[in-house]
């Protein structure tokens with residue numbers, strides 16, 4: 001997938017403001033950014049649901065704006081919420097969606113993979129928020145997509161469901177599926193993504209592996225330990241191994257209360273976006289109304 005100079009404006013405001021992005025086949029890419037950053041708009045352009053104002057976009061070799069049904073069959077989409085399924089069951093929803101595709105996954109396998117075996121014959125309207133979301137994911141993968149878009153897929157999941165979902169995504173990746181994920185959960189991005197892109201105000205601020213984002217891997221470490229009297233010490237250093245070795249030598253063995261930490265992905269993310277949060281997001285509702293009224 002290749003995006004060059006993507007731009008989308010609503011009224012006078014640019015929601016996406018000159019975005020460049022290349023995602024390799026088989027990669028899991030996480031798009032991060034604060035509310036209103038332009039993630040959903042970007043993803044909707046890539047999915048062919050929104051027209052762009054400028055820029056070049058190629059997804060699975062085609063322009064989503066003009067690509068046809070054959071192209072759509074090769075992509076899977078999990079939107080922020082699906083509607084209109086309340087009166088049928090997850091099994092029925094998956095069966096009827098599977099019929100749309102040329103080479104769908106087995107419905108029973110998908111039900112098991114998303115952990116809905118026990119709820120497969122309940123009405124969708126009676127599912128909990130997290131169970132509903134699992135169904136959304138099932139519907140997104142039933143067509144065996146080459147490329148899967150996941151918009152905030154685990155919102156409302158309990159911790160176990162989130163782990164199960166991560167396993168599912170790893171399995172899809174191993175099977176060669178390319179995945180573009182948007183999420184507000186930094187741990188999710190860290191666990192799943194080969195690379196992450198941080199966007200704010202429609203621009204890419206940083207793009208790297210989770211380990212290296214914003215120079216994380218080479219940033220200073222914080223070492224804390226306790227001395228003989230139990231007093232805590234903290235030192236920031238770019239050579240923590242040397243410091244720990246010296247402390248261990250001085251103590252002749254174990255260093256009490258020793259911790260070595262580097263900035264978490266969340267720390268790095270928050271410092272990247274901090275300059276873009278000043279003043280907050282102005283008046284979205286009005287811009288949205290303007291666009292929807294068109």
Ligand SMILES: Nc1ncnc2c1ncn2[C@@H]1O[C@H](COP(=O)(O)OP(=O)(O)OP(=O)(O)O)[C@@H](O)[C@H]1O
Nearest residue numbers: 010015034035036037038039040041284287288291
């Ligand atoms: N249909 C629309 N009409 C007008 N403005 C819109 C429309 N959709 C989005 N916007 C505006 O474009 C900007 C980017 O919105 P977008 O939904 O892409 O952000 P996001 O990064 O997905 O946010 P979130 O994390 O809250 O989902 C926001 O300022 C939003 O108000």
